Amino acid sequence: MGKLLSKPKYAHTRYSRQTSMDTDQNLVNSVQHHPPVHSDAVTSLGYVHPGAILSGSKDQTMVLFSYDRQDRMPEVWSGHDKEVTKVAYGNVICTAFSASRDKTVACSEYTS
Secondary structure: OOOOOOOOOOOHHHHOOOOOHHHHHHHHHHOOOOOOOOOOOEEEEEEEEOOEEEEEEOOOEEEEEEOOOOOOOOEEEEOOOOOEEEEEEEOOOOEEEEEEOOOOEEEEEOOO
C-alpha cells in the first residue's frame, strides 16, 4: 500500500488544550467529594435518575446513592455470596437488579 496523500496534515498545536489557571481552578472547585459507600472495589454502575446512581461491588452489596441530596442515606442491599458484577434499574417498576458471580440474580424494590 502506498502513502495516503488525500488527508491534509494538521499541525498538532491547532488542537492542543489551552491551559489557564482560572479554568483549572474552577474544575478543582467543582468536584464534590462524598464518603465511601462500599468497603471494596466498585465493579458496576447503573443509571437510576438524575442525581442518583446504582453501584455493585466486590463487597457483595448493591447501593443506591443519591448524590444530589446530602440529607438522604444510601440504600444498601446485600444477599449475594460472591461479588456483584452487574446492576440495572427498572424505572417503571422501581426495582433494582443485581447479578453476581454466585450465579444468582437478585431484585430489590426501591421506595422513594
